[in-house]
Structures are given as structure tokens and as C-alpha cells.
Amino acid sequence: MAESAVRMEDIALGGEKKKKSTPHDVDPAAALALARHEFGEHGGVNMSIEASATFTVMEPESLRRMFAGELGPDGDFFIYSRHFNPTVLNLSRHMAAMEGTEAAYCTSSGMSAISSVLFHLCSSGEHVVASRVLYGGTHALLMHFLPRVCNISTTFVDIADLEAVDSAIVEGKTKVLYFESVANPSLKVANISKLCCLAHAKGLTVVVDNTFAPMVLSPARLGADVVLHSISKFISGAADIIAGAVCGPASLVNSMMDLHQGPLMLLGPTMNAKVAFELSERIPHLGLRMKEHCQRALVFATRLKKLGMKVIYPGLEDHPDHELFKSLCNREYGYGGLLCIDMETEERANLLMNHLQNYSQFGFMAVSLGYYETLMSCSGSSTSSEMSEEEQKLAGISPGLVRMSIGYTGTLEQKWTQMEMALARFHENPPI
Numbered sequence: 398m399a400e401s402a403v404r405m406e407d408i409a410l411g412g413e414k415k416k417k418s419t420p421h422d423v424d425p426a427a428a429l430a431l432a433r434h435e436f437g438e439h440g441g442v443n444m445s446i447e448a449s450a451t452f453t454v455m456e457p458e459s460l461r462r463m464f465a466g467e468l469g470p471d472g473d474f475f476i477y478s479r480h481f482n483p484t485v486l487n488l489s490r491h492m493a494a495m496e497g498t499e500a501a502y503c504t505s506s507g508m509s510a511i512s513s514v515l516f517h518l519c520s521s522g523e524h525v526v527a528s529r530v531l532y533g534g535t536h537a538l539l540m541h542f543l544p545r546v547c548n549i550s551t552t553f554v555d556i557a558d559l560e561a562v563d564s565a566i567v568e569g570k571t572k573v574l575y576f577e578s579v580a581n582p583s584l585k586v587a588n589i590s591k592l593c594c595l596a597h598a599k600g601l602t603v604v605v606d607n608t609f610a611p612m613v614l615s616p617a618r619l620g621a622d623v624v625l626h627s628i629s630k631f632i633s634g635a636a637d638i639i640a641g642a643v644c645g646p647a648s649l650v651n652s653m654m655d656l657h658q659g660p661l662m663l664l665g666p667t668m669n670a671k672v673a674f675e676l677s678e679r680i681p682h683l684g685l686r687m688k689e690h691c692q693r694a695l696v697f698a699t700r701l702k703k704l705g706m707k708v709i710y711p712g713l714e715d716h717p718d719h720e721l722f723k724s725l726c727n728r729e730y731g732y733g734g735l736l737c738i739d740m741e742t743e744e745r746a747n748l749l750m751n752h753l754q755n756y757s758q759f760g761f762m763a764v765s766l767g768y769y770e771t772l773m774s775c776s777g778s779s780t781s782s783e784m785s786e787e788e789q790k791l792a793g794i795s796p797g798l799v800r801m802s803i804g805y806t807g808t809l810e811q812k813w814t815q816m817e818m819a820l821a822r823f824h825e826n827p828p829i
């Protein structure tokens with residue numbers, strides 16, 4: 398493969414080569430606190446936004462050397478912002494610190510991060526083994542788009558069944574094991590460590606989408622090679638930005654940026670510097686936000702269950718993955734900010750959501766997650782609608798599954814009262 402113009406190894410962790418892991422690297426908050434802090438041009442506590450698309454050089458010879466990979470961002474040499482941009486690179490460093498990877502690259506959406514990684518790791522004729530419970534867009538990419546456009550096929554399996562995963566791997570052909578740390582929408586938890594051991598023994602690259610659990614789970618610290626994010630969700634926290642990230646080894650980010658073969662360079666899913674700046678300002682309070690999302694989700698899940706509702710939440714002791722989650726998670730964050738209520742039919746799900754939004758103001762009927770307000774949607778007819786009825790059934794998605802991303806506005810008791818009001822209204826006149 399041709400030389401890339403930049404060596405990420407040297408710049409991933411603030412210009413220092415990655416040191417051996419210390420106890421502080423293990424906690425995402427502590428690792429973030431150790432990441433390099435950029436100051437503004439005039440001594441501002443926040444870095445200045447480098448809003449330029451292109452960058453000037455003082456010597457004509459520098460351009461040739463930059464394109465040959467001899468000069469790069471580590472020495473403050475930037476070529477063009479589709480390649481590297483200082484403000485986007487700053488956010489990428491923080492994403493890498495949070496996930497405990499050598500490097501990261503921030504993209505224009507979660508889907509562009511996912512597709513770029515898959516394009517990079519698989520060529521025509523190769524194969525992916527993937528969880529059968531994935532975000533609908535990812536499922537469609539693997540199920541329909543990649544086979545049609547790139548001749549890359551996928552076998553979908555129940556990743557809790559390690560034997561099924563093992564037997565789906567075709568040696569020499571399967572390149573990637575792909576799953577979500579906490580699955581959308583079933584909230585099944587992946588046994589990341591065991592899946593990594595199994596996949597690595599067969600030479601596969603393990604790619605984990607950690608969108609549902611930033612700070613809470615650290616897949617790379619448990620063995621995953623690549624961690625992906627839809628930053629549009631919890632990391633953004635304000636439902637105002639679409640963005641993504643690829644976190645992984647410096648060599649991977651480096652080769653994804655290769656001038657001749659790299660999908661990040663050639664497909665161009667670039668993040669705007671102004672967006673990167675805004676997101677960088679939100680990373681320092683991500684941990685605090687996650688704790689509040691998680692704490693409220695646990696309280697609501699516990700109380701809903703006491704009322705006899707069919708609640709799915711990994712923090713509940715009777716959730717089949719509760720002990721697994723406990724064994725994998727970073728301490729003190731909780732069990733995730735999403736819970737599901739299985740209302741059994743779409744009609745019942747819709748009626749409950751209608752009361753929750755339009756009668757008691759508990760939350761909003763909207764897709765997405767990680768917002769400061771509660772968002773709720775019926776997954777089967779929305780974010781998982783790309784899957785057929787049969788595929789939804791296999792993935793454990795009931796037609797009445799209401800996925801709720803629990804927000805933290807208002808007081809907890811105020812919100813619980815709103816939930817009770819909506820439930821009372823529902824029971825007054827339930828669908829037959």
C-alpha cells in the first residue's frame with residue numbers, strides 16, 4: 398500500500414507515543430483528563446477553531462514532503478481539511494483517549510464511520526460475521542448494500558451463541574466480526590472479551606459499535622480492535638449534530654487516510670471544524686450526563702417493573718445480561734441510558750407514547766437517543782423497519798417494543814409523576 402501522508406502514531410496522543418497502560422488510562426474520565434488540552438490562539442482556555450479548508454506552507458518543497466508523508470500534523474503540517482484538520486484532530490484525540498485506542502478519526506455521521514471501516518477491512522469476495530441485532534441502517538448496509546455494490550457478504554448470528562459465531566466464520570474469507578456493545582434496540586449485551594478471543598484466534602478484526610454506551614463500556618479496553626460511534630447520540634447530547642467516529646490503532650486510521658486506497662481520504666466523510674469544536678466542548682461533561690441518564694433509567698425501569706410492566710433494562714437483576722454487564726462495565730456510570738417497554742402490539746405502544754408526549758409531557762416521540770429530553774419510538778416500525786418481520790422476530794424485536802432514551806431535564810419525581818399519569822390514562826381506555 399502506498400505511503401500515507403501522515404503518521405498517526407506520532408500524533409494520536411498529543412504528540413507522545415502511546416505509553417503503557419496505567420490505572421488512569423482504564424477509566425475513560427481519567428484518560429480524558431490526561432489528554433492534551435489545546436489553548437486558543439490568544440491564550441483562550443478553549444482552542445481556536447481552524448476553519449480553513451487548505452493550509453499554506455512557507456517553503457515550496459514542504460508540499461512535496463507532506464504528500465510523501467515526511468511532514469504531517471505532528472509537526473503542525475496540514476495539507477487540506479478532508480485529510481486532517483487541527484480542530485477535528487483535537488476532537489479525535491479526545492475520542493481516542495475516551496475509548497483507550499491509539500488514534501481516532503471523526504466523521505460526518507455514524508453511518509459514514511461504519512461504512513468506511515467496512516470498506517477498508519473487506520474487499521470484494523470477503524465476508525463479515527455480524528450480530529443479528531443491529532441498528533436498522535447498519536443491518537441494511539450489511540444485508541443489502543455491501544453484497545450488491547461490493548460483493549461483500551454477511552452472515553448474521555446470535556452473538557450470545559459463541560458456537561454459532563465460530564461456525565459462521567469462514568477461514569480465509571471472513572475478515573470482520575461486527576456487533577454493538579449494547580444492541581439497538583434489544584439492549585442485549587455483547588460478551589466483548591469472549592467474542593474478541595474467539596475472533597482473534599481466527600485472525601478476524603473485531604469492530605464494535607459503542608453508540609449506546611460511551612463511558613459506560615470501553616470495548617477496546619476489553620479487546621476490540623475498532624470502536625465506532627454515532628456521535629449524534631449521547632456524545633453530542635443535544636440532538637443538533639450528526640457526526641461519527643472511528644477509534645482504533647494508529648496504523649488503521651493511518652491506512653484509512655491513505656492517498657491511494659484509504660476510504661476516509663477517498664470517500665471523504667469529513668467532519669466540519671466548527672462542528673468538531675462544538676463537540677469538543679461537550680466531551681468534558683459527557684461522563685456526568687451519562688451518569689444521570691443511567692441513574693434515571695435504572696429508577697424508571699425498577700419502578701415500571703414493580704408496576705408489572707414488561708421492562709427490558711440491563712440494570713435490572715433479572716435481565717439475562719445483568720451479570721455480564723456488571724463484569725464488563727466501567728464502574729460508577731450505571732447500566733446505560735436506554736430502556737425498553739414491551740407493549741406487545743404496535744397499537745398499544747403508539748397509544749402509550751401518545752399519552753406520554755401529548756398528555757403528560759414525559760418525553761418526545763422521535764427516533765434517536767442520548768438527548769437531554771426523553772425520546773421514544775416504536776422500534777419495529779421505525780429504526781428497525783429496514784429488517785423484515787422474520788428478521789425482527791429473530792432479533793427479539795416485538796412489534797410493541799417502545800425504546801426509550803431517558804433524559805435528565807426536570808426532576809426525577811416530576812418525570813415519574815408524568816409517567817404515572819400517562820399509564821393511568823392508558824389503563825382507563827386501553828386498546829382492545
Ligand SMILES: Cc1ncc(COP(=O)(O)O)c(C=O)c1O
Nearest residue numbers: 506507508532581608627629640
Ligand atoms: C447503534 C447505532 N449506530 C449507528 C447509527 C448511525 O449513526 P448516524 O445517524 O450518526 O449516522 C445509529 C443511528 O441511529 C445507531 O443507533
